[in-house]
Amino acid sequence: xxxxxxxxxxxxxxxxxxxxxxxxxxxxxxxxxxxxxxxxxxxxxxxxxxxxxxxxxxxxxxxxxxxxxxxxxxxxxxxxxxxxxxxxxxxxxxxxxxxxxxxxxxxxxxxxxxxxxxxxxxxxxxxxxxxxxxxxxxxxxxxxxxxxxxxxxxxxxxxxxxxxxxxxxxxxxxxxxxxxxxxxxx
Amino acid sequence: xxxxxxxxxxxxxxxxxxxxxxxxxxxxxxxxxxxxxxxxxxxxxxxxxxxxxxxxxxxxxxxxxxxxxxxxxxxxxxxxxxxxxxxxxxxxxxxxxxxxxxxxxxxxxxxxxxxxxxxxxxxxxxxxxxxxxxxxxxxxxxxxxxxxxxxxxxxxxxxxxxxx
Numbered sequence: 066x067x068x069x070x071x072x073x074x075x076x077x078x079x080x081x082x083x084x085x086x087x088x089x090x091x092x093x094x095x096x097x098x099x100x101x102x103x104x105x106x107x108x109x110x111x112x113x114x115x116x117x118x119x120x121x122x123x124x125x126x127x128x129x130x131x132x133x134x135x136x137x138x139x140x141x142x143x144x145x146x147x148x149x150x151x152x153x154x155x156x157x158x159x160x161x162x163x164x165x166x167x168x169x170x171x172x173x174x175x176x177x178x179x180x181x182x183x184x185x186x187x188x189x190x191x192x193x194x195x196x197x198x199x200x201x202x203x204x205x206x207x208x209x210x211x212x213x214x215x216x217x218x219x220x221x222x223x224x225x226x227x228x229x230x231x232x233x234x235x236x237x238x239x240x241x242x243x244x245x246x247x248x249x250x251x
Numbered sequence: 252x253x254x255x256x257x258x259x260x261x262x263x264x265x266x267x268x269x270x271x272x273x274x275x276x277x278x279x280x281x282x283x284x285x286x287x288x289x290x291x292x293x294x295x296x297x298x299x300x301x302x303x304x305x306x307x308x309x310x311x312x313x314x315x316x317x318x319x320x321x322x323x324x325x326x327x328x329x330x331x332x333x334x335x336x337x338x339x340x341x342x343x344x345x346x347x348x349x350x351x352x353x354x355x356x357x358x359x360x361x362x363x364x365x366x367x368x369x370x371x372x373x374x375x376x377x378x379x380x381x382x383x384x385x386x387x388x389x390x391x392x393x394x395x396x397x398x399x400x401x402x403x404x405x406x407x408x409x410x411x412x413x414x415x
Contacts (some may be wrong), residue, residue: 071252085296110269
């Protein structure tokens with residue numbers, strides 16, 4: 066498992082060069098935006114169970130066949146397995162976001178996932194859809210920019226300090242990890 | 252590769268939970284301390300060749316027998332190899348400064364070191380002398396800030412201990 070720092074070390078070692086200049090600048094950027102990253106991780110971790118159940122519910126709403134007899138979320142036992150898997154995926158994405166590197170997600174979650182799902186008969190397209198919903202949720206939580214128009218009476222602010230760009234780079238980074246999961250499933 | 256972040260992630264994963272607030276706090280602590288480490292890494296990277304050259308010269312001076320035929324300083328091939336080895340250690344110190352732990356030194360420098368030196372019949376005393384020279388040569392604020400120098404010296408001490 067690597068993080069942003071050890072990733073820099075591994076790539077410098079392959080060139081037998083010391084780490085200086087531009088690589089250090091990138092790491093300084095990681096450090097200076099460190100608190101934002103921790104806030105982003107926290108916003109996902111503390112909303113995780115809500116995100117997972119909403120994503121699975123959304124997936125089922127779009128494809129009711131999943132909860133009818135013979136569907137992959139029927140009976141409860143299989144629905145529970147589905148919720149558990151969605152939580153596992155979200156957890157590894159959170160780890161990757163914390164580390165600033167996708168290796169933990171690749172090694173411990175995505176490696177062999179598609180083969181396992183194919184063997185078990187889990188529909189890949191539905192899984193990917195649930196992950197896509199979690200991506201949208203994570204984007205919303207990291208940006209933390211709710212509006213009256215969209216949220217209405219449910220408007221709730223996390224209270225993190227407002228930054229101009231709404232953590233655009235972290236939103237993009239988290240999105241790339243979700244895209245990695247979707248890519249691994251398709 | 253071990254670092255504060257990977258350790259936190261590995262233990263959270265072993266427990267199957269999301270990163271908790273205490274996990275995030277320990278990552279934040281390491282991030283706050285990393286400015287000094289990165290400063291040391293930057294200064295070392297910029298002057299790696301000069302530091303290695305001085306350290307090499309110091310150990311040849313202390314052990315004149317290395318100039319004799321068949322010894323480390325007797326011909327250009329041997330010289331280049333010894334010089335490379337010292338640079339190798341300094342590069343690993345640079346990596347360890349970046350990661351914030353001794354992972355790179357442990358995995359790529361120290362593991363198997365004793366066996367290799369014994370098999371090749373290499374003396375470790377000159378390496379100790381070279382690295383000790385580098386250890387005592389660093390000066391604050393000329394070379395780097397006091398905090399950065401502490402981090403740098405601690406890692407050099409770690410290598411020296413592994414060799415002696």
